Amino acid sequence: MTEQNPTDTEAAQAPAKRKTDAQRKKEFDANRKAMDELCELYPEAFNPRKPKPLKIGIHEALAEDGKLSKTRIRRALNVYVRLRSYYACMLEGVDRVTIDGSPTGQVSAEDAAHAKEKFDAIEKRRAERAKQRPPAANRKPRADGDKPEGARKPRGARPSRPRKDNQTAPAASQPAPETAKPEDSLPPEDRMKRKLEMLVNKTKN
Template sequence: MAAPVLDLLETLETHLEQTKAALNALREENEMLKRQLASQVPHTQPPSQPLQGPAQCDASAAEPSVADVKPSDSQVISEAAAAETAPQPPSPQALLNQWYKRYPNAFFTGHTKPLKVGIHQDLAQRELWSGKLIRRALANYVNLPRYVKSMREGAERIDLDGNPAGKVDKEAARHASDRRKDKSGSNASKQAPSLDHRKPQQSSRQASQQTSRQAPKDAVPTPVKAHEQRGEGEKTEAFETTKPLSLEDKLRGLQQKFTGR
């Protein structure tokens, strides 16, 4: 057991001596490179940093510096603050309600005029919202019945300031007319089932009223009649029992008694 341990110690000492020799060689080479670099750069500049060994390079690469971490944190904070201060986009209808006040010469709540072709581009230049939100709010306005009704051939179009901006052509007027017809047809189809549902109820109600009118006023229900008939039968039986017997009936009764004995 002692011999292998001694061999191991000798091997480690040899390896240590080799490592020290390599380290000294690297130091000498580093000093030589420093002298060469100092001779090439002006004397006013500070001497360059000593070259790092492989272990030091790995350690410096693995540990991020404080200067690298701080900008990322500040960037995250600034982005969060910007997100909090940024206004939330409204709904399409809420944005349209804002346009009624912001562009009173173009968007009307009563009598409506056709808008300029490409009005969404003008709105995109003035509004800070996305193009999708602007188009949805504009669709809510142009789909109103009063706007579709205003799309007549030759009607004057207006821009956001209310200035003339072209005429409604034949194709646009025809498209608006088709939309009016489709909308009226859909409304009629929705009202038809409700009317069909009301008719059977009305007919059944009318039939019951007619039958009640045709029935005689002095008619008595069947159970009442049966009760009255039973009462009349009992009255006749009681009358027959209380009726006085004649002489013939008395003789007939006596004969029946004797024959029975």
């Protein structure tokens, strides 16, 4: 018997795997669409944001109502009862509801424990995915642009402002000097003589 190359085997299996993934996605989309229809037709019983525990065997009541086919009922319930929010509402002693929202029976301790196991498993998977996310240091810069660490100002640092005391005003803002008087240009001795002459003349007058 001729041995088959593992690479050839993987290549042969690859198309089948892609087809399976496509089928799963298609089935999931169909189930979600059926669930949306179920929520629109029976809002008193089905609300994915605020779910209530459903009556055991509610699929029979839905089939008798005749608004949805059995296939669509199965698809819708397949998604609805596996929602994280639905597992969270399944607490012991809480009333179950039928298609019109009226209570019928209660959640048993066994059903509540089973729902809690499913809920905890979902939370564990969410936590594992969160750990696998890249740390903030390895993330791409934001749209507004992250500056390098050396270019950043330390927290609490305020922009320096010029001090008002002993500050030299800009040349443009300084008042223009007064026009020098004629006597200011004379030597000190001549200025003194002129002042004395002015004083003598003032006394004579």
